[in-house]
Amino acid sequence: MKAYDCDVLVVGGGIVGLSTAYAITRAAPGTSVVVLEKEPGPALHQTGRNSGVIHSGIYYRPGSLKARFAVRGAAEMVKFCAEQGLPYEVTGKLIVATERAELPRLHALVQRGRENGIPVRELGPARIAEYEPHVRGLGAIHVGTTGVCDYGAVAARLARLAEDAGASVRYGARVREIGRRASGVAVRTSLGEVLRARALVNCAGLYSDEVARLAGDDPGMRIVPFRGEYFELSPARAELVRGLVYPVPDPAFPFLGVHLTRGIDGGVHLGPNAVPALAREGYHRGTVRPGELAGTLAYPGSWHLARRHWRYGAGEVRRSLSKRAFTEAVRRLLPEVSARDLIPAPAGVRAQAVLPDGTLVDDFLFAESPRVVHVLNAPSPAATASLPIGREVARRVLTAMR
Template sequence: MQVRPGIAYDCDVLVVGGGIVGLSTAFAITRIAPGTRVTVLEKEPGPARHQTGRNSGVIHSGIYYRPGSLKARYAVRGAAEMVKFCAEYGIAHAVTGKLIVATEKDELPRLHALVQRGRENGIPVRELSGPQIAEYEPEVRGLAAIHVGTTGICDFVGVARQLAEASGAEIRYGARVERIDRRPELGVAVRTTSGDVVRGRVLVNCAGLYCDEVAWLTGDDPEMRIVPFRGEYYELARPDLVRGLVYPVPDPAFPFLGVHLTRGIDGGVHIGPNAVPALAREGYDWGVVRPREVARTLAWPGAWRMAGRHWRYGAGELARSVSKGAFTTAVRRLLPAVTADDLVPTAAGVRAQAVLRDGGLVDDFLIKEGARAVHVLNAPSPAATASLPIGREVAGRALAMLGSV
């Protein structure tokens, strides 16, 4: 399989990955440069089957993220754009606001730091004393809290479907990438497992859980590896206990927000996720084990260094994974009325966490470029919230590259 001189291109931009970031990129390209031919290859039979479709459905405000970071800028901008997009296309959504609740004294300085960060990021925040929490959530207990008014919820799978339709791109489902032949002077040819070959001038890698492997297939070293973390959820059998969205104060040393309570657009309340190492990139329960993927993770020095740095945190997460009682205890810090019988297991998700060789967890969105290729290498939460501005950023890079070849 080769890109050969004189062979017609099937498209101008070839996007690998039909999650919300890949589809936002396709949408942005056709909006910015009408007439640009875009093809999206997605290995599943439909869009948004993994990270996009297996999260809390929260439109994040951007309060957690370092001012000036891509996450902060894109989440704040993206939250407003996502609400507007949902309203324009009739996609289920609501701006609910949320509480971030401190239940221990040592969390109070971190809660205050979030207030300051929110203000730096231009996010409206109301500080609450313990008794004032009941104004929003009568069953929730804490020493203090903040209310973030711009947080919301939506149907991200519906958003992804609409982006696919509105982009005008050719979407090929069931198209798993097997091999990539890149010739900087000519273009990129991708062969799928079905034997089809698709040729494009520029490739955009939005492969999520497999973005590092796709980068390697192009010949680029991503200088990171995806380490999958499973997030396990329960559904609340008594949804009347929770009115909206309730979060703990996060641990700033780890890029997860902790077990939280989320009333979704369907009226149900999800509780979770925790964060445990998955034994496959699509390891949605402990029974899914792919030895080759586990071996690749263990062969990456950063995985061991990360484990050595965060083992105490990880031990707690594992305990909550194997023990419903431990999970219930964690929830009761926020919601004392809950019992183990109130927690009904539901679908889990897997986060594609980029880990550096030194064991550092990539904290911001990470986008890199190679010859005729743009790689989105770290786009976990809040990527769904920020998908429209992320799509424009990636589209701009792809189109600039297209204009130079």
């Protein structure tokens, strides 16, 4: 009887889990890898429900994991898509100040971008029109390395490349139990099978904290889900946006505000609006999972977060409930738009790690215990940075196996 069914079990078949499997097969050929994904296919949650932006890394604190991985990951994602024949476009983007109070933050972003090694150009109002004739602002930054791609297609290709190298990707395999021994781990899945491995990687996204607890580890945080709500411009008005247009973000929040994104399919997404979701997969306003909601409400960090940021949250909820208010946010950047030009689009859910004191975890967060590596927080730009993140997680788990 075999002591192990594989060397590494990866929990989660989103882009980070599949990138990790791919990276392991490249870093250590012959290492047997099994990916367990509870859905019938890859990348059906955060990876497949975003606007497809290849982020430059301009927003992130110099020296942070986000900054390092995003800058490196953007270049690698473009190269990967080109080599694999996947759709992508390097469009560049504008970050636009629409009020004088935003100009100092815009100038600070220029400095941050340069510290991160990102080429940026400052633009006055007349130059904005050269890039986006229908956008209005007092000043802007042009970031040339930003682009768009299809992250669902990227994840599917990573799955295929990993399988070609000997990995196994099993769909419909929800993890029910995790047992730990000094020599390895054992996982029982919803398919009724028990798999034994030398090491385990937790890339479970919206459920990363729950999987950590199944493994017997205290993650020290909780995933609080936020629904990102989108509209899209009607096809007759899509020509109003050429590329990507963002507002100047509030530095207190990891959310980037309502922005304009011409996707790889040519459609223009508007959003997202970020509101608390009533389920971890709460893609619709009426989706409620009582157990998950009770867990969020019982967590002290949720209440600290609400007390600290209720004004910001109230604005997000207002835009969620009022199409007119959402349109007002869009019109700050694109004044020619009216409410009748906005068509509801599918929502996404962000897995936001929150500490017990209500602090939003703003960087990637990893944790390790014997023979286990947890990816506890992988928010945007995780898809952009998925290739270097996968290599980092692969390095950690291969070290843990030794």
